[in-house]
Amino acid sequence: MNSSHGENRPIVFYGAGSEAKSRLAAWEGAGLVPACFADGDAGKHYTRLAGYEILPLRVAMERYPDCDVYLTIGRGRLHDATQYLSGQGIPAERIKFADPVEWRKGCDWLGRMVNVGEDVGLCCANKKYRITASRHGMAEQIFSEWFHLCEKHLDNMRNNRPTACDACPHMREDYYSAGPPRPVVLNISSDDNLDYCNFRCSYCRQFSSYDQSRTERRSAEVLSIIRHFSEVCDSETANIELSCGEPAALPMCDEIFNFCFERNLRVAVFTNASIYKESLANLLASEKCHLLVSLDAGTRETFRAIKGRDMFEPVLNNLRKYAIAAGGGISSGELARAGSPRRNAIHLKYIMLETQNDNEKDIGSFLDFAREINAHVVLSNNSNARGNPCSRHTMGMSQLFAKKCAEQGLPLTVGYEFFNPSDAKALRKYMADSNHELQQA
Numbered sequence: 283m284n285s286s287h288g289e290n291r292p293i294v295f296y297g298a299g300s301e302a303k304s305r306l307a308a309w310e311g312a313g314l315v316p317a318c319f320a321d322g323d324a325g326k327h328y329t330r331l332a333g334y335e336i337l338p339l340r341v342a343m344e345r346y347p348d349c350d351v352y353l354t355i356g357r358g359r360l361h362d363a364t365q366y367l368s369g370q371g372i373p374a375e376r377i378k379f380a381d382p383v384e385w386r387k388g389c390d391w392l393g394r395m396v397n398v399g400e401d402v403g404l405c406c407a408n409k410k411y412r413i414t415a416s417r418h419g420m421a422e423q424i425f426s427e428w429f430h431l432c433e434k435h436l437d438n439m440r441n442n443r444p445t446a447c448d449a450c451p452h453m454r455e456d457y458y459s460a461g462p463p464r465p466v467v468l469n470i471s472s473d474d475n476l477d478y479c480n481f482r483c484s485y486c487r488q489f490s491s492y493d494q495s496r497t498e499r500r501s502a503e504v505l506s507i508i509r510h511f512s513e514v515c516d517s518e519t520a521n522i523e524l525s526c527g528e529p530a531a532l533p534m535c536d537e538i539f540n541f542c543f544e545r546n547l548r549v550a551v552f553t554n555a556s557i558y559k560e561s562l563a564n565l566l567a568s569e570k571c572h573l574l575v576s577l578d579a580g581t582r583e584t585f586r587a588i589k590g591r592d593m594f595e596p597v598l599n600n601l602r603k604y605a606i607a608a609g610g611g612i613s614s615g616e617l618a619r620a621g622s623p624r625r626n627a628i629h630l631k632y633i634m635l636e637t638q639n640d641n642e643k644d645i646g647s648f649l650d651f652a653r654e655i656n657a658h659v660v661l662s663n664n665s666n667a668r669g670n671p672c673s674r675h676t677m678g679m680s681q682l683f684a685k686k687c688a689e690q691g692l693p694l695t696v697g698y699e700f701f702n703p704s705d706a707k708a709l710r711k712y713m714a715d716s717n718h719e720l721q722q723a
């Protein structure tokens with residue numbers, strides 16, 4: 283199989299989802315023009331995407347029996363989709379890829395993620411593979427180090443030479459982009475005391491006392507890294523994850539949020555929502571931004587005990603304002619009446635902590651609030667970091683949490699990687715057995 287084109291057979295694009303939406307113009311520009319889309323989602327059948335009809339695969343194949351089928355889905359699903367299409371009797375030589383890919387060892391981050399913390403990393407999975415570089419005011423150097431390191435690793439993998447990644451559980455053989463490294467995800471974070479945060483969460487190592495000149499330096503550096511990333515990234519699919527302490531406490535946060543807004547960049551802002559910023563609300567309204575907020579509590583007392591600050595109500599009020607700014611807050615009767623689109627602009631996280639918040643009262647109130655602001659819920663844990671499995675009670679509460687989300691129709695992502703492996707396995711089994719319609723992380 284390859285992604286060559288120029289033959290005269292009709293083309294069917296398989297997959298009419300977000301990948302197709304964002305890449306269609308580029309594919310058309312390269313001469314790939316489909317006769318129609320095919321998609322497995324019955325809800326899309328006989329509707330249109332950019333003017334092209336979306337058909338069930340069987341109907342598309344009946345209509346265009348000698349077509350080439352181009353996969354227009356996310357890279358992570360290519361392997362399953364090729365197997366599926368082969369199983370439907372489509373010859374291997376007629377299954378092609380809309381973007382050039384290759385089969386090799388790799389992972390979801392290698393050649394795609396730039397991780398800038400205390401040093402520069404290829405991923406956020408394992409510190410062993412990070413390189414160090416002086417970063418202050420030297421965004422260009424950060425990216426050149428990153429390109430060099432990625433190319434070296436990719437070359438080794440393509441030639442089946444051993445790499446430092448070999449022992450990593452994330453490495454697997456799959457389809458990956460065949461081109462040179464191209465940053466798609468920028469993660470600006472810090473593990474150890476690099477960034478300032480005004481909270482003192484019981485499970486977090488990344489806070490420091492406020493140091494004005496250091497925070498100002500860091501603030502300018504964050505802006506410069508984002509500027510540089512916006513110049514070298516694939517802007518259609520690029521994502522920025524901003525999790526450096528409390529981003530809204532950076533002195534230049536308005537410039538940072540405004541820059542992302544002006545450049546139409548997709549950004550996930552990891553914030554504790556204790557500081558309300560108009561510039562962030564404005565960015566949220568652009569629909570390319572979402573917030574990730576670890577609330578971890580449903581009551582004031584639990585919040586104060588976990589977060590080290592008595593700010594439960596102010597945080598809820600700020601989140602309500604952000605939800606309204608995003609057009610997703612169901613608390614806004616005005617927006618609802620105006621027919622504003624609702625979306626899950628706020629990802630509300632619950633890190634299940636033994637003896638701290640693993641109780642029905644906190645879980646129930648947390649989920650009530652998630653419903654109020656139309657949030658996407660994230661269930662997580664920190665037992666993987668500690669290496670210990672959760673108690674039976676805590677696991678039972680995690681299951682109850684998932685069950686309540688399903689009952690209340692709340693979209694849920696489970697951060698399995700943050701659970702101890704045996705707990706993660708048990709939780710996955712619970713999800714599968716209970717047949718919840720849950721989004722898997």
Ligand code: SF4
Pocket residue numbers: 388389390391392404405406407408411446447450451452453
């Ligand atoms: S294989 Fe593992 S260590 Fe290597 S880049 Fe990927 S996640 Fe990082």
Ligand code: SF4
Pocket residue numbers: 479480481482483486487488489527528553554576
């Ligand atoms: S709000 Fe986030 S960065 Fe701040 S202490 Fe808590 S977990 Fe750490």
